[in-house]
Amino acid sequence: MPQEIFERYVYAGTMTRNADALAETFTVDGVFEAPLMPAGAAFPRKLTGREEIRSAMAAYYEHQAKTDGSPNPEKSGYVLHTTTDPDVFIAEIDAVFDKEGEDDVTVSLVQIFRIRDGKIARLRDYFAPELMN
Numbered sequence: 001m002p003q004e005i006f007e008r009y010v011y012a013g014t015m016t017r018n019a020d021a022l023a024e025t026f027t028v029d030g031v032f033e034a035p036l037m038p039a040g041a042a043f044p045r046k047l048t049g050r051e052e053i054r055s056a057m058a059a060y061y062e063h064q065a066k067t068d069g070s071p072n073p074e075k076s077g078y079v080l081h082t083t084t085d086p087d088v089f090i091a092e093i094d095a096v097f098d099k100e101g102e103d104d105v106t107v108s109l110v111q112i113f114r115i116r117d118g119k120i121a122r123l124r125d126y127f128a129p130e131l132m133n
Contacts, residue, residue: 002080002089005115014071017061023054027119034125069099087115
């Protein structure tokens with residue numbers, strides 16, 4: 001199940017930037033956190049509830065479309081790590097983005113997923129904040 005949940009999340013978010021689909025990968029009371037983000041950054045630091053996730057990420061994706069490159073799945077990679085808790089898994093990711101006329105940008109990150117009933121109840125996303133400006 002971690003593989004399926006992770007792939008749904010990545011497709012909805014990074015690949016298609018579909019805030020509605022992304023929000024639906026979370027439980028109604030799901031929490032999305034990027035603890036390393038400073039307050040007031042364009043990328044949200046903490047979102048609570050599916051509807052807040054939906055609206056905040058829609059606004060972020062609109063901003064991102066103007067500034068970021070396209071994700072390159074062929075150059076990107078990840079490893080999923082299961083834990084002794086069947087409701088928790090960790091994703092270790094190197095996401096590569098193609099920028100027209102520029103060098104590729106690689107974003108390395110770790111995400112910790114807590115699952116409930118096949119949805120994301122809590123996601124903690126750890127990456128270098130300066131990459132999201």
